[in-house]
Amino acid sequence: MIESVNAPRIVPLEHILPDEPLLMMGAGPVPIPQKVAAANSIVINHLGETMNRVIGQVKEMGRYVFQTTSSHVIGVSGPGSAAMEMAVANLVLPGSRVLCICNGYFSRRMAELVRRVRADPVLLEVHDNRGADPEAVERMLQDGRFDAVTLVQGETSNTVCNTRLDRITRIAKRHGCLVIVDAVCTLSTMPLEMDRWDVDAVITGGQKGLSSIPGVSLLAFSETAWQQKIAHREELPFHWCLDARLADQFWNQKSYHYTAPVSGILALHEALRLVCEETLTRRFYRHRLCSEALQAGIEAMGLKLLVEKEHRLNSVVGIMVPQHVSADRVRDHMSRAHKVEISGAFGLNILRIGQMGEQSRAHNLFRTLHALGSSMRAAGEILDMPAGMAELERYLSNGI
Numbered sequence: 001m002i003e004s005v006n007a008p009r010i011v012p013l014e015h016i017l018p019d020e021p022l023l024m025m026g027a028g029p030v031p032i033p034q035k036v037a038a039a040n041s042i043v044i045n046h047l048g049e050t051m052n053r054v055i056g057q058v059k060e061m062g063r064y065v066f067q068t069t070s071s072h073v074i075g076v077s078g079p080g081s082a083a084m085e086m087a088v089a090n091l092v093l094p095g096s097r098v099l100c101i102c103n104g105y106f107s108r109r110m111a112e113l114v115r116r117v118r119a120d121p122v123l124l125e126v127h128d129n130r131g132a133d134p135e136a137v138e139r140m141l142q143d144g145r146f147d148a149v150t151l152v153q154g155e156t157s158n159t160v161c162n163t164r165l166d167r168i169t170r171i172a173k174r175h176g177c178l179v180i181v182d183a184v185c186t187l188s189t190m191p192l193e194m195d196r197w198d199v200d201a202v203i204t205g206g207q208k209g210l211s212s213i214p215g216v217s218l219l220a221f222s223e224t225a226w227q228q229k230i231a232h233r234e235e236l237p238f239h240w241c242l243d244a245r246l247a248d249q250f251w252n253q254k255s256y257h258y259t260a261p262v263s264g265i266l267a268l269h270e271a272l273r274l275v276c277e278e279t280l281t282r283r284f285y286r287h288r289l290c291s292e293a294l295q296a297g298i299e300a301m302g303l304k305l306l307v308e309k310e311h312r313l314n315s316v317v318g319i320m321v322p323q324h325v326s327a328d329r330v331r332d333h334m335s336r337a338h339k340v341e342i343s344g345a346f347g348l349n350i351l352r353i354g355q356m357g358e359q360s361r362a363h364n365l366f367r368t369l370h371a372l373g374s375s376m377r378a379a380g381e382i383l384d385m386p387a388g389m390a391e392l393e394r395y396l397s398n399g400i
């Protein structure tokens with residue numbers, strides 16, 4: 001044959017990737033444990049006895065991390081946003097009214113997904129980097145007929161936490177609403193009790209709190225939501241891939257929906273197994289200790305955090321960038337000189353350091369805080385680095 005398009009000359013990956021991988025300390029993806037990486041390199045048949053056992057365990061472990069007894073734990077081939085879209089597409093009917101509590105970028109995305117299924121999102125904008133006030137939510141719900149409420153547990157974009165999530169979900173239920181919670185960055189890093197808090201759908205991604213790979217996500221529907229909105233739904237959801245009833249054929253009935261992302265599910269299995277081995281209680285403690293120690297170290301160095309303690313998320317720490325300092329220069333210096341990568345932000349002049357999964361380890365904290373301090377210095381900021389490092393050490397050894 002005559003090739004009418006010539007084979008392109010391609011640079012091999014080893015010449016594109018850095019010789020030494022960067023330590024991923026940004027807002028996700030996060031480093032993955034060796035066991036997760038090894039599982040991710042395996043391909044098996046997506047149907048059959050081996051896969052059925054794996055899926056059975058993923059669901060059982062999922063119920064533990066979501067803290068639910070629901071039989072509707074489902075995986076999705078796709079990003080955290082696909083899990084969000086699956087929750088919305090199956091629970092929100094065209095024409096229904098949804099209160100979308102917006103603290104930032106990701107909670108606004110949920111409103112956009114509601115709009116895309118031809119429903120009517122009503123936004124409750126929460127300003128000033130604060131978590132939502134349950135009373136404000138109640139006032140909105142009293143005002144009109146709503147069918148559902150959406151909110152994030154942790155708003156990764158500006159490092160705000162909806163610390164009163166449990167109050168808000170109960171208020172929403174009292175007003176007859178289904179509640180959809182985005183826990184992409186927070187699941188397994190801080191308490192979330194799906195059944196006790198009466199949440200109807202919890203969404204998570206792989207690459208954040210769970211320390212798995214991006215692209216394979218997990219969500220859970222409550223038994224009530226399944227019965228009310230999914231089991232007997234007459235009008236089919238717009239999205240075939242995200243149709244929960246079709247997904248149920250694979251996740252609960254050992255049959256075929258689409259070819260499951262087998263390697264990613266094996267990786268997720270290992271990530272969840274490591275959560276179970278550690279237990280949620282110990283994992284929450286590790287995350288809180290590490291994040292608070294990092295925050296204390298950053299402040300002792302002379303930098304300021306964006307969010308007041310009362311509304312502050314621990315899973316991602318937002319640091320104000322001093323006026324005369326360029327955030328991009330700091331990040332660039334951190335990557336080049338220290339091989340540590342952290343995140344900027346969407347439109348805000350902050351730097352963000354993740355404290356999710358493998359990021360919350362003492363050795364990663366020392367390396368990251370040192371890299372941050374020394375790169376801020378290189379960008380012209382005057383800091384007390386020894387004070388910051390000493391505070392980190394003191395906090396970690398004293399415990400909470």
Ligand SMILES: *Cc1c(COP(=O)(O)O)cnc(C)c1O
Nearest residue numbers: 079080081106154156184185205
């Ligand atoms: C990262 C994130 C998302 C989106 O996840 P993707 O995997 O990028 O689609 C949604 N919500 C929150 C709170 C997040 O942190």
